Amino acid sequence: MSDPQAALAAFTLTGKVALVTGAAQGLGRSIAELFLDVGASVVVADLNGDAAKAAAEDLSTRGPTLGVAMDVSDETAVQAGFAAAADRFGGIDVLVNNAAYRGKANTMDMSVAEWDIMHAVCTRGSFLCLREAVKQMRGRGGGAVVNISSMSAQHPTIFPNMHYDSAKAGVDAITRLAAVEFARDGIRVNSVLPGGMATPGPDKMRAAQAAGGPAIEGPATIPGRSVMGRIAQPVEMARAVLFLASDAASYITGAELLVDGGFTKG
Numbered sequence: 267m268s269d270p271q272a273a274l275a276a277f278t279l280t281g282k283v284a285l286v287t288g289a290a291q292g293l294g295r296s297i298a299e300l301f302l303d304v305g306a307s308v309v310v311a312d313l314n315g316d317a318a319k320a321a322a323e324d325l326s327t328r329g330p331t332l333g334v335a336m337d338v339s340d341e342t343a344v345q346a347g348f349a350a351a352a353d354r355f356g357g358i359d360v361l362v363n364n365a366a367y368r369g370k371a372n373t374m375d376m377s378v379a380e381w382d383i384m385h386a387v388c389t390r391g392s393f394l395c396l397r398e399a400v401k402q403m404r405g406r407g408g409g410a411v412v413n414i415s416s417m418s419a420q421h422p423t424i425f426p427n428m429h430y431d432s433a434k435a436g437v438d439a440i441t442r443l444a445a446v447e448f449a450r451d452g453i454r455v456n457s458v459l460p461g462g463m464a465t466p467g468p469d470k471m472r473a474a475q476a477a478g479g480p481a482i483e484g485p486a487t488i489p490g491r492s493v494m495g496r497i498a499q500p501v502e503m504a505r506a507v508l509f510l511a512s513d514a515a516s517y518i519t520g521a522e523l524l525v526d527g528g529f530t531k532g
């Protein structure tokens with residue numbers, strides 16, 4: 267007699283501790299929610315500490331949570347956030363590098379500061395969090411890291427976005443290198459490359475354009491361009507992240523999983 271529950275156990279995070287960055291809203295929050303629903307304890311980390319704590323409080327009806335203020339681009343703040351996670355839960359088994367800077371700037375008049383903050387949050391932030399995570403995972407016999415990249419790392423979809431696309435390509439390079447470097451520690455590292463998603467991030471981009479910011483162009487802005495005729499709900503991305511974070515993906519490392527509804531093939 268087959269037992270579906272036993273067969274699906276590898277797809278859960280029962281007893282695992284996960285830290286999700288940028289988890290106060292959008293995709294990060296959806297990942298935190300799903301991870302709690304499949305048995306994990308979750309550290310909700312965000313630049314906006316009040317929002318992180320409020321989200322952790324809201325989500326605590328689903329399972330154990332901790333909200334921490336953490337700017338992923340700041341080494342001291344990252345170390346303090348991971349120390350708080352270890353104090354509360356004893357260490358982490360899963361890291362999701364989800365936080366991103368979302369500003370848009372035209373290539374020809376982008377300031378160096380704008381370029382730098384994008385890379386500070388997306389690439390430096392992913393590196394700093396990975397390093398703290400590896401320290402804790404080594405003491406726990408391994409773990410899984412999922413880096414949230416973008417389809418834009420492989421295929422320009424929104425202009426102007428040169429700093430974002432290059433930072434996300436850097437995130438994927440971190441994935442490939444870290445997968446090799448930490449395989450012997452039992453740590454798997456993978457990327458999820460989302461296509462368009464219904465989160466507050468893109469709304470902010472449209473609001474910035476309406477307020478006189480750079481005009482947003484590119485394939486992702488063309489009505490009907492998406493082959494499935496719609497963008498994703500965050501939970502559809504969160505499920506892909508869960509798969510890579512779970513033991514169901516035990517032989518997958520260094521992968522870049524496009525979850526774009528076929529956008530880059532259409």
Ligand SMILES: NC(=O)c1ccc[n+]([C@@H]2O[C@H](COP(=O)([O-])OP(=O)(O)OC[C@H]3O[C@@H](n4cnc5c(N)ncnc54)[C@H](O)[C@@H]3O)[C@@H](O)[C@H]2O)c1
Nearest residue numbers: 288292293312313337338364365366416460462463465467
């Ligand atoms: N929404 C999309 O269409 C889309 C498409 C492709 C990729 N992505 C990627 O998915 C991820 C989530 O996107 P989203 O749309 O949910 O974003 P969002 O802008 O809605 O939320 C991002 C969260 O990250 C936090 N954050 C920003 N800077 C931070 C920092 N320095 N340290 C810690 N937290 C910080 C914000 O406070 C916010 O809570 C990002 O990596 C984004 O690049 C999104």
